[in-house]
Every structure is written in structure tokens, then in C-alpha cells.
Amino acid sequence: MFGMPSLRIGKILGIPVEVNASWLAIFVLVAASLSFDYFPGQFGWSAGLSLLVGVFTALLFFLSVVAHEMSHSVVARAGGIRINRVTLFLFGGVAEMAEEPHGPGKEFLMAVAGPGMSLVLAAAFFLTYTAARAVGASAVLWGPTQYLAMINLAVAVFNLLPGFPLDGGRVLRAILWKATGDLLKATLWASRVGQLIGYGMVATSVFGVLSYGASFIWFGLVGWFLAVLADTSYRQQLAKARMGAVRVGDIMTPSPVVVPGDLSLEELAHGYFLGGLHSRYPVVSDGRVVGLISLAGAKAVPRELWSQRTAEDAAEKNLQLLIVGADESADSVLERLVADEPGALLVVSEGRVSGIVTRSDVLARLRSDGQFG
Numbered sequence: 001m002f003g004m005p006s007l008r009i010g011k012i013l014g015i016p017v018e019v020n021a022s023w024l025a026i027f028v029l030v031a032a033s034l035s036f037d038y039f040p041g042q043f044g045w046s047a048g049l050s051l052l053v054g055v056f057t058a059l060l061f062f063l064s065v066v067a068h069e070m071s072h073s074v075v076a077r078a079g080g081i082r083i084n085r086v087t088l089f090l091f092g093g094v095a096e097m098a099e100e101p102h103g104p105g106k107e108f109l110m111a112v113a114g115p116g117m118s119l120v121l122a123a124a125f126f127l128t129y130t131a132a133r134a135v136g137a138s139a140v141l142w143g144p145t146q147y148l149a150m151i152n153l154a155v156a157v158f159n160l161l162p163g164f165p166l167d168g169g170r171v172l173r174a175i176l177w178k179a180t181g182d183l184l185k186a187t188l189w190a191s192r193v194g195q196l197i198g199y200g201m202v203a204t205s206v207f208g209v210l211s212y213g214a215s216f217i218w219f220g221l222v223g224w225f226l227a228v229l230a231d232t233s234y235r236q237q238l239a240k241a242r243m244g245a246v247r248v249g250d251i252m253t254p255s256p257v258v259v260p261g262d263l264s265l266e267e268l269a270h271g272y273f274l275g276g277l278h279s280r281y282p283v284v285s286d287g288r289v290v291g292l293i294s295l296a297g298a299k300a301v302p303r304e305l306w307s308q309r310t311a312e313d314a315a316e317k318n319l320q321l322l323i324v325g326a327d328e329s330a331d332s333v334l335e336r337l338v339a340d341e342p343g344a345l346l347v348v349s350e351g352r353v354s355g356i357v358t359r360s361d362v363l364a365r366l367r368s369d370g371q372f373g
């Protein structure tokens with residue numbers, strides 16, 4: 001992810017948490033600005049104390065971001081969506097979903113869960129800060145909590161900006177989705193707002209750099225990243241919608257060459273695999289499909305037994321695994337084809353093979369639509 005390696009640091013509530021190498025940059029930046037600028041400037045602490053408290057505070061900030069992402073993840077999981085992992089990277093954290101939310105209500109809840117957690121953390125740190133000040137505790141105790149209250153509030157506010165794919169943009173998309181009943185249109189509008197916010201941030205940062213100095217560059221980078229991400233997210237949604245509209249029947253090879261079940265592997269190798277174009281054939285016995293024979297399946301049988309064993313012997317015969325409906329979406333079928341075996345699926349009507357669909361059929365269709373590099 002992000003072209004840099006990620007390190008898995010553990011699992012929380014069964015969800016893997018990974019730190020991308022690019023995240024180290026932001027950690028160092030936060031720790032350094034706290035240690036060399038914020039704490040010494042605010043409290044006049046020594047370099048050693050500032051560094052110690054700075055690194056500790058940066059770690060608590062890191063845990064706050066993890067808590068934000070875990071909150072999304074837990075709500076998503078409660079809504080029946082698997083979370084592959086939580087990753088921290090250059091611009092914060094992401095909870096990677098195995099699929100999109102099933103409806104606007106679920107999307108809304110998932111989206112607000114993260115900023116909700118950040119607000120709760122901001123309130124908790126603020127209460128700790130207030131209590132520590134009330135009892136006259138040292139600034140070493142309340143300084144970090146004051147900062148963490150502010151930064152968690154900032155995280156919540158930024159993420160609630162209504163541009164997709166920010167959390168606030170997902171909230172906006174959920175509302176538009178509910179109102180129009182059209183996920184694609186809702187994504188288009190919410191991501192346009194995302195682009196607008198992103199380019200607005202870039203423009204603000206140019207003005208900021210000219211007027212106040214280089215520290216505004218970061219703001220512009222985040223804005224640019226948001227604008228690009230908004231556009232990409234919409235295109236992905238569009239690709240999914242297109243692929244979802246394509247049926248297996250549209251891309252399958254109709255009436256494929258079939259192999260009789262009693263054919264020996266010897267004859268199969270010479271007559272079909274060597275001379276033919278395909279590496280997989282449906283196997284038919286008494287006019288009905290019984291399985292799928294692949295080159296790999298034949299090779300699994302020792303060479304000297306090829307004259308005695310038949311195509312049916314060596315075929316994959318789990319029809320539940322092999323058969324797919326002509327009206328199923330190509331999108332859902334691709335997932336079944338990503339695995340090495342069986343490598344092809346059969347469309348069967350009344351016991352007869354009416355078509356075969358391979359991974360390359362689906363990928364060719366995806367390429368012709370301009371997705372997937």
C-alpha cells in the first residue's frame with residue numbers, strides 16, 4: 001500500500017493494525033514540532049524534558065488515530081462488513097473494508113463513528129487537563145493533555161468536512177444516497193465537494209506560504225491528496241457499477257469444446273491440451289456435465305498412468321465450486337476466479353454446458369472499460 005512497506009504491529013479486537021513506512025515521517029514531524037517548538041515555547045522546559053514529553057505525546061496522538069480507525073472498524077463489523085486491516089500512513093489512518101457498506105444507514109453510522117471517537121477523546125483529554133489544573137498539578141502532566149484535546153478536536157473537525165472520501169463526505173454521500181436512492185450519483189456529488197475542498201486547501205496554502213511561511217505547505221499537500229483521492233474514489237465506484245452491470249452471460253465463451261469423461265488422459269493430452277487453445281475443458285458424461293479438467297489436474301496424475309486414467313478421474317468434480325449462473329454479475333464472479341483453482345467457471349443449463357468463463361475473460365472486459373492498469 002502507498003508504494004512503501006507496512007509493518008504489522010499487532011491485532012486489536014481481531015483486526016490487524018499496520019504502520020506504513022511513510023507514517024514514520026509524520027510521527028517524527030509531530031514529535032519534533034512538540035519537542036523543539038511547542039513544549040519549550042509554551043512552558044520553557046529543558047531540551048531533555050521537552051523531548052521526553054514530546055515523544056510520549058506523539059505516541060498518545062498515534063494511539064488516538066488508531067482509536068479513531070478502530071471505532072470505524074468496530075461499527076463496520078457490527079454492520080456485517082469485514083475489515084481487512086487498519087493502516088497508519090502519511091496522512092493519517094485508514095480502515096480498509098473488504099466491501100462497501102450495504103446501505104446509507106450503515107454508511108452513515110460507520111462514517112460518524114471515527115470522528116465521534118475523536119470527539120470523545122478530545123473531551124476526555126480536556127477533562128483531564130481541567131482536573132489537573134484545578135488541583136495545581138505540574139504542567140508536565142497537563143501540557144500533553146491540553147495538546148491532545150486540541151489535536152483530537154482538530155482531527156474530528158477535519159474529518160467531518162463534507163468531501164468524499166473524508167468521513168464527513170461519507171456522511172454527505174449517505175444522505176444523498178438515502179435521498180436519491182442512487183449510490184453512484186451520491187458518490188459523484190460527494191466526491192466533487194471533496195475535490196472542491198481539496199483545491200480550496202491548496203489555494204489557501206499557496207496564500208499561506210506567501211503570507212506566513214513554509215509551514216503552510218503541509219496544508220496544501222493534504223488538500224492536493226484529498227482532491228486526487230476524491231476523483232479516484234469516484235472512478236472506482238464507477239468501475240464497480242459498470243462491472244456490476246455486466247453479467248456472466250455477456251462475457252462467457254458460449255458452447256465451449258467439451259471432453260468426453262471416458263477419454264484417457266493420454267488422448268486428452270495429445271488431442272486437446274497439445275493441439276488445442278485451452279488449458280481447461282468441461283468434462284461431459286452421458287450428455288451431462290460432470291466436472292472440469294485442467295492441464296494441472298492431468299499433470300497431477302503420474303505420466304505412466306495416463307493411458308489407464310480418464311478425464312473424469314482427474315477432473316475437478318465439485319460442481320458447487322464450478323457452476324455459476326449466467327445472470328450473476330461478473331464483478332462477484334471475479335472474486336471466485338482470483339484463486340488458482342478451478343481457474344474457470346461453467347454456466348450450465350439443464351445439465352448441459354452452455355458457456356465457460358475464465359479469469360482472463362473478466363480481466364479483458366475490465367481492461368476494455370479502462371480500469372486496472
Ligand SMILES: [Zn+2]
Nearest residue numbers: 114115159167
Ligand atoms: Zn475517520
